[in-house]
Amino acid sequence: METLHFKFGAGERPLTGAAQMVGVVGSGNLEVLIEAAPLGGACEIDVHTAAVGFGAIWGAVMEDFHARWRLADARISINDNGATPAVVSLRLDQAVESLLGPATGGTP
Amino acid sequence: MDWQTLATQLFPGGHAIVERDNFLSGSAQVDGATVDVIGTSGHVPIGIEIALAQATAILETVQAHPGRPILILVDTQGQRLRHRDEMLGINSYMAHLGKCVDLARRQGHTVIGLVYDQALSGGFITSGLIASACYALPQATIRVMGLPAMARITKVPEERLTELAQDNPVFAPGPENYLRMGGLHGIWERDLAQELVRALADCPHEDRRMALGQERGGRLLAQPVAAAVRTGSDVRPA
């Protein structure tokens, strides 16, 4: 297992509402827990992954995710069982949409 | 231990237990009172017939001898692994046995389990583990499956499992670990007849195994989690 931590500042979209979880920690899949948290405008992401040694890829996926949504005061926690970046991005978007509704003008 | 030796030690006042196709049934004298005994011998796998036979014996006691204590003697290598058993719904036969034990308890019978040789996975779950209290002899084998098979299925190297099993009751076979986790109420080290008398007298009616597991340090999270769910509070670890 490997634990990764990402923090992005300068978010614009604060989260509201109760915590949501999407996805399942099945093979090649992940769960994403997303919740509002007072983080001084930051978005913090914790990743616990079964696939060791892919930190750089996670970093790139998360940067693109942040560029897409620019969340503020958001805490995201991920339990991953070897999901590909495509699945990770999909679940992240689903998690945000479960709180914010579909993206409006936030596409890359 | 074979069941005859066991019975001699358990019932100095005498017993009338008979064995037929590894199915044990009959009655015995304990401290001047009659106890009904059911069980299995010879590590027999629990198939649909023997599960049904045990259930039938329990309902006979419930009907013929209201309130009479029941002792379940456990020695099984687990559920029988045959297509026919699955086809006919072995889970229903097992559940039926468990429900008969539960009914007996609710109708005032003290039901105690004793693992005197082997207790493996599915064969144990609706016998000893569904009784009001379960005990074991120190040399008994209790487990879900062996570490080699567990390694194969979990894909964790066997060496690693063996290493973890040293001090983690959650993987390691053996009655000591089940005791620490609350799955067993006690291990009978000395005079079996006396232990049985005491156990029948002290039999709990509520399922307190999670609390026992927490007190004994072998299962630390179950009780706090169940309590948190039940009371709508947060988990307070031990």
Add this chain to the structure above:
Amino acid sequence: MTAEGRWTIQQDNRRARLERASNALGGALKGKLVEASHIVELLHAVLEPGDRVCLEGNNQKQADFLGKALTRVDTARVHDLHMLLSVLSLPEHLDVFEKGIASKLDFSFSGPQAGRLAKLAGAGRLNIGAIHTYLELFARYFIDLTPRVALIAAEMADREGNLYTGPNTEDTPAIAEATAFKSGIVIAQVNQIVDKLPRVDIPGDWVGYVVQSPTPYYIEPLFTRDPAQISEIQVLMAMMAIKGIYAEYQIERLNHGIGFDTAAIELLLPTYAAGLGLKGKIARHWALNPHPALIPAIEAGFVESVHSFGSELGMENYIRARPDVFFVGPDGSMRSNRAFSQAAGHYACDMFIGSTLQIDLQGNSSTATLGRIAGFGGAPNMGADARGRRHPSAAWLKAGQQAREGRNTIPRGQKLVVQMVETFREHMAPAFVERLDAWQLAEQTGMAIPPVMIYGDDVTHILTEEGIANLLLCRSDEEREQAIRGVAGYTPVGMARDKRMVENLRERGIIRRAEDLGIDKRMATRDLLAAKNMKGLVRASGGLYDPPKRFRNW
């Protein structure tokens, strides 16, 4: 040697072999019918050391009884055979090398035996002549690899040796013709011997001997994909394929490689593609095995015709009931033919789309992995521009025009060859690499060239979940490389992209993302699949499709 004998050496030798067999078998030979218990004696009689022997191993049906019999011959009498196999998939196909019965191999595809084949080749137990595509190997049967003896499989024979292959004709005509007309000997194993065949697939005078196999020939359902296993990412890619390629080029004639990616496309035709108004405009004529996943599209009226390389288990009754779509004989069962269908896929289709394991920066794609010699099968025949093609079609012309635009060349069409991959396979193995594993495999096993499935200069589009790279529009090697990097996602190859250049390619429409195609990614759910599981396929077929038991959950 007599004057006539000088030109009839092969015929004379054939006659001698037949005579040996007739002497050896005695009463066990009745006309052309040989008793199964005497099969090894027959092989001893008709085989000579060093013979080229074609053993029919197809994608589907297998001459497994004859293959096993061959492993039982006495090496003192039969050795150093040169085996010809289009598909080498059963253990006995390699046992003959291990036992010293055969020493040389020419083949096309090895599937499940790929690992063992690599080991045997590495240990010098067999000498691989070459790894071919199907059509290429069949072609050589008629040029320089003509079999002396062919061991083939059929469903039924009559007493004259006429054969009925049923829906799985596959390679049989090519093998039998090459052997029979060059003084070779054809031996057929059949499941049944009958008085009257439903139809004749191979004329009896091409066939030397017939043996009724004690058990029916082995057959593998190779083209069945359970829709339950199609992921939402695969649905998204299928949407991109349909909107970005099928609709864009109006592709009417095509071949699909096998896999969940293409199964997703097949299952999206009656839903997503129909919604785009594409019915009757795309995917009308197919060179394709009877994929069960195509049933909903057929039922929806998308598909006008399908010619098949082989059949697929469980599809027999469905095919029989849809003779307007499939090629069926007067008896009602399908007639497949791998050689013709390969030729059709090569010359008469406007597009091939299929999956692969690795793609390099030139767009070369390979399914080779270390320690396995898997071969090619038929994909390279479909996945190559047909340089000999002369007839036009809208798709072919448009592809050619895109490839040649702005260059001083004469107008000409081009086939669309699409490679469809997720950027990562399972266990985070990247599909895009700087260097194909094929290079290392070639070094390890002494191949003259790395085993490339589809050459980069034939690939016109690469489709991933990140987008479609249209390589036809690239005007330099550098653009081509960046176009590939630009759809390679978060693989090291993808992350090493020149972001500015990739953006420029996107502006020029060389790279197109889902959103550039007007595809809402949130629409990409399994709800778009016309059938979500095997039972859905059965329902779509009106109960005619009867899936093999391993694919059921009922």
Add this chain to the structure above:
Amino acid sequence: MSSYLELTARQRIPAMFDAGSFEEFLPPSKRIASPHLAQLDAPVSYDDGVVVGRGLLGGHIVFGAAQEGAFMGGAVGEVHGAKLVGMLRRAIDEGAHAVLLLLESGGVRLHEANAGLIAVSEVMRAMLDVRAAGIPVVAVVGGANGCFGGMGIAARCANTVIMSEEGRLAMSGPEVIETANGVEEFDSRDRALVWRTTGGKHRYLLGDCQLLVADDTAAFRAAALEAIAALGAGAVGLTLEGLLAEQAMLARRLHDAEGVSEPMEIWRRLGVPDPARVPMLEADAFLTLAAQHRAGLPSDAAHTGEQ
């Protein structure tokens, strides 16, 4: 029609309960995961593979749980089991109208085997406590991973079992039996045989499942409402009469299946005409056919669990 099988546990809850009514106990934001998986290098889940809570079903307060089959096969570990037990005890405390268990489980989680084994027996006892308190327990089995091992037993401790044809209810998985006793004993790759042996239709014909529905969330919800309404009218705790009736049914099943090794032969002996057709029948047509032939019919006793 919207597939129940394809949904995750978390998606099944709103599909079964009244819209927006479900309140989860110990939700993922509490991050209570298995303490045992990390040392085996296995990923955890913040719900440990089960959602438990309380919601409304047809306007009544119903407690519920949904096991996630994709996380460790839905297997029961220490936390997973304790969440189920806590929910069941709370259902008694709060006098629930019913308990609805959406089961999908391989049984005991081997990564924490001893804790899982004990936990499954605790779940069974807690279910029977709920019933003894006069609260009906309904189990639903319709996930891709089926309901096996100890949870296969637990399912039959409910008053009513609802299944789809795709659901499987058994004890040992076919792979386990094949490994132990060979492919001749049970060919696990013969999925048609696996479903004939353990699938919803067979269980319905045998009388181990009381309601069979198509794989459709609306059908499952309707069946749950129907089952709870039917149970609400009578006693739901164990009774001697009920268990004697069940014993008679199980004894008769053993007797009637003497020498039989093929499930289709059992159907034939039950009087089902053309048993080979059964697997292909849609749920409605099957129910019409089965109505006259299934064992453990309402004529023997009420159509609840062990009766």
